[in-house]
Amino acid sequence: MAPSLYRPxxxxxxxxxxxxxxxxxxxxxxxxxxxxxxxxxxMSPTPLGIAAASAWAQGGxxxxxxxxxxxxAHAADTIAVGGGLVDPVAARILAEEGPARIRxxxxxxxxxxxxxxxxxxxxxxxxxSFPRVARxxxxxxxxxxxxxxxxxxxxxxxxxxxxxxxxxxLLEDGKGGISGIAATRNDGGLVRLxxxxxxxxxxxxxxxxxxxxxxxEARGQGFAMAFRAGALIADPEFVQFHPTAxxxxxDPAPLATEALRGEGAxxxxxxxxxxxxxxxxxxxxxxxxxxxxxxGAEMAAGRQVFLxxxxxxxxxxxxxxxxxxxxxxxxxxxPRRAPIPVAPAAHYHMGGIxxxxxxxxxxxxxxxxxxxxxxGAHGANRLASNSLLEAVVFAARIAESLHGExxxxxxxxxxxxxxxxxxxxxxxxxxxxxxxAGVVRDEAGLSAALDLAGQxxxxxxxxxALVAATQILEAALARQESxxxxxxxxxxxxxxxxRHSFRLRTTPVSPSPVEG
Ligand code: SIN
Numbered sequence: 001m002a003p004s005l006y007r008p009x010x011x012x013x014x015x016x017x018x019x020x021x022x023x024x025x026x027x028x029x030x031x032x033x034x035x036x037x038x039x040x041x042x043m044s045p046t047p048l049g050i051a052a053a054s055a056w057a058q059g060g061x062x063x064x065x066x067x068x069x070x071x072x073a074h075a076a077d078t079i080a081v082g083g084g085l086v087d088p089v090a091a092r093i094l095a096e097e098g099p100a101r102i103r104x105x106x107x108x109x110x111x112x113x114x115x116x117x118x119x120x121x122x123x124x125x126x127x128x129s130f131p132r133v134a135r136x137x138x139x140x141x142x143x144x145x146x147x148x149x150x151x152x153x154x155x156x157x158x159x160x161x162x163x164x165x166x167x168x169x170l171l172e173d174g175k176g177g178i179s180g181i182a183a184t185r186n187d188g189g190l191v192r193l194x195x196x197x198x199x200x201x202x203x204x205x206x207x208x209x210x211x212x213x214x215x216x217e218a219r220g221q222g223f224a225m226a227f228r229a230g231a232l233i234a235d236p237e238f239v240q241f242h243p244t245a246x247x248x249x250x251d252p253a254p255l256a257t258e259a260l261r262g263e264g265a266x267x268x269x270x271x272x273x274x275x276x277x278x279x280x281x282x283x284x285x286x287x288x289x290x291x292x293x294x295x296g297a298e299m300a301a302g303r304q305v306f307l308x309x310x311x312x313x314x315x316x317x318x319x320x321x322x323x324x325x326x327x328x329x330x331x332x333x334x335p336r337r338a339p340i341p342v343a344p345a346a347h348y349h350m351g352g353i354x355x356x357x358x359x360x361x362x363x364x365x366x367x368x369x370x371x372x373x374x375x376g377a378h379g380a381n382r383l384a385s386n387s388l389l390e391a392v393v394f395a396a397r398i399a400e401s402l403h404g405e406x407x408x409x410x411x412x413x414x415x416x417x418x419x420x421x422x423x424x425x426x427x428x429x430x431x432x433x434x435x436x437a438g439v440v441r442d443e444a445g446l447s448a449a450l451d452l453a454g455q456x457x458x459x460x461x462x463x464x465a466l467v468a469a470t471q472i473l474e475a476a477l478a479r480q481e482s483x484x485x486x487x488x489x490x491x492x493x494x495x496x497x498x499r500h501s502f503r504l505r506t507t508p509v510s511p512s513p514v515e516g
Contacts (some may be wrong), residue, residue, distance in 0.1 A: 004422070005461070006168060006182070008414035012190030017041045017160075019402065020195040022167045022181055023222070026054035026142075027370030027391035028201035029149040032159045033108070034399035039158055043183060043193065045166040045217070049150040053203045053214050053371070054388065057142030058257035058323055060112075060135035061105075061392075062128065062385040063098035065120055069130040071095035078386060081127045081287045082379025083484030085235070085500060090376035093357060094386065094393050101392040102134055109148045112136055124262040125384040127287040131262075133385045138320040139257050145388070165191055167221065168464070169415035170198065170229040170366065177364030178229060179412035184420065196407045197365055199398060200226060200353065204371035205239065206252070208469050209346035209438070210430040213245050213255045216423065220468025222372030226353040228416060228467060232362040233503040234374040235351035236468070237475035240382055240485045241439050243267075243291035244307050245345030248331035253345045256307050256324050258384050261285060263320070264312030267295065268339060269303040289381050289485045292344035296439040299343065306339030344439050348387055350378040350485065351475070354502070359398035365407055369394045380484020419460035429456060429469060437476055442490045446477045475501045 019035065021028045024044035032042050049055060064074045074095035079086045102120075106112065112134045113121040124131040136144035153159050165183040171192060173179040180195040202222030206214025220236075227233050244260070244267075245253035261267075261284045266274045279294035280286035286294075295305045309317065317325040317335050328335045352374040359367045359375070369375075370391045377390050432452050436445030450473040457466045481495040482488050 005419045007417045010190050014192045016194045019197045020193050021199045021201050023201035024048050025052035027395045029153050030392050031395035031399055033152055034396050036158050041160040041162055043162045043165045047163050049146045053218055055142045055146040057388055058139035058255055059259055059385040060133040060141045061389045062132050063102050065099055066122055069132050073129055077129050078383045081381050081383045083381050085379030087376030094377045097393045098389050108152055110145050123259050125258045126285045139323045168418045170225050171412035172229055173410035174413035175410050178366040179409050182415050194412055196409045199367040200372050201370045202372040204349035205468050206346040208433050210434040211345040212252045213242055213345050213347045219465035221464040223352045224464040224467035230505050232354040234354045234500050236471040237479050237486050238350035238380045239346055240348040241292040241344040242347035243295050243344050244342040247341040247343040254327035256340055260309050265307050265309035268306050268308045269298055292439050295344050305342055307342045308339035309335050348382055350382055358401040359394050367398050369398055418462040421460050421463045421465055440487050440489050441476055446473055449473050
């Protein structure tokens with residue numbers, strides 16, 4: 001049976017590589033391709049493409065690609081929804097470099113939807129001032145991109161794919177730098193991958209919540225590993241809740257993309273009343289945090305909420321939104337004939353590992369991109385369809401920075417003990433996170449969830465999911481205000497002077513091996 005607690009002295013295989021990318025979603029694969037001709041290894045717990053959260057994306061990539069739009073307008077929209085915490089330079093980079101990255105994806109064979117005149121067909125999503133979301137086959141963007149990238153990566157002689165390895169700890173060099181990564185094999189064996197440059201290109205933390213649109217395995221492992229190794233973390237409390245996950249009792253919950261509302265679908269209560277106008281003048285196209293809280297309020301008042309696409313989309317569901325259509329039909333709801341039951345679900349983590357604008361973290365030899373990184377582009381609330389865009393823009397920046405980068409790597413000391421938690425053991429915490437660290441939070445609920453995470457940490461020392469949950473909960477408790485996706489019922493106002501919450505490990509993690 002596989003051990004559940006890995007200690008520094010555990011024997012295992014030892015490999016040596018120059019550059020290792022941990023994670024094989026959009027950010028990781030795009031970075032690997034951009035690094036050509038450098039040799040690079042990509043580590044993935046599952047066969048490429050299958051389980052990456054990127055493959056589930058339905059919206060698209062936002063970019064100023066139409067004549068009436070501009071990077072300035074895209075950056076301004078990004079800043080406007082971010083609760084005052086978007087770094088304007090990061091937003092400008094995202095908006096300015098976005099169109100070139102979309103051209104890269106076109107060259108890789110991603111067939112973005114076209115208008116009859118041959119130009120890219122761009123959709124409107126909430127809080128965008130222009131239609132600017134490039135989609136594929138309606139809601140198939142994630143799958144289309146991951147298929148194209150997976151094919152390109154598999155065909156590349158420069159990229160080594162290490163499948164079946166689940167990262168558990170960064171290897172520290174004892175001098176404040178990182179020298180690679182420790183991972184477990186599917187058979188439970190341990191592998192140390194020593195590397196000059198380690199890039200965390202991992203997903204988010206939605207799997208810490210019972211109601212999520214993310215893979216259940218996405219439990220904040222990237223930022224938890226970085227935190228344990230002493231990297232600077234920012235704003236872990238900012239978790240975005242997607243307003244329209246399908247409320248159909250599946251785990252994870254299928255997404256009903258925001259593009260549906262862009263096309264005219266509306267939110268209604270169980271009597272068919274369109275309620276969003278009561279909450280915001282932008283009604284169904286208000287930013288995600290506003291819509292999620294409005295749905296939360298309707299549900300708290302005992303009303304069920306539905307997304308009604310019958311008039312706006314109707315018989316076009318199977319062709320325009322095939323992923324939503326299939327998921328709804330599977331759950332017994334034909335969206336052409338009936339509204340889809342929806343509820344807000346954990347969807348995206350704005351907080352994470354602090355990087356500079358090149359993707360470098362606070363630790364020598366460690367870089368981060370994708371959802372686990374905090375580049376400054378999202379602040380307290382991400383603009384719709386900016387996540388895939390951020391993944392490719394900042395992955396490309398890391399590639400540019402790494403070309404020709406030499407590092408005199410010190411040998412790895414080792415890693416602190418880490419437990420691997422069985423899925424079943426996670427369920428009470430996931431329920432507590434959704435109940436107490438969800439759309440509406442308060443001190444009593446957050447404290448109860450934090451107590452639970454503390455008790456579980458005694459049984460599972462160093463478990464990454466518990467490190468991640470603890471960081472989210474502590475930061476949410478400490479932020480005594482409401483801002484962006486973080487809403488405190490006991491502190492409903494925004495405190496103008498409140499800024500980022502930076503978190504840094506101040507005590508060594510388990511200095512001596514834990515018994516168990
Ligand atoms: C969606 O399609 O609504 C999700 C896209 C995103 O998270 O930006």
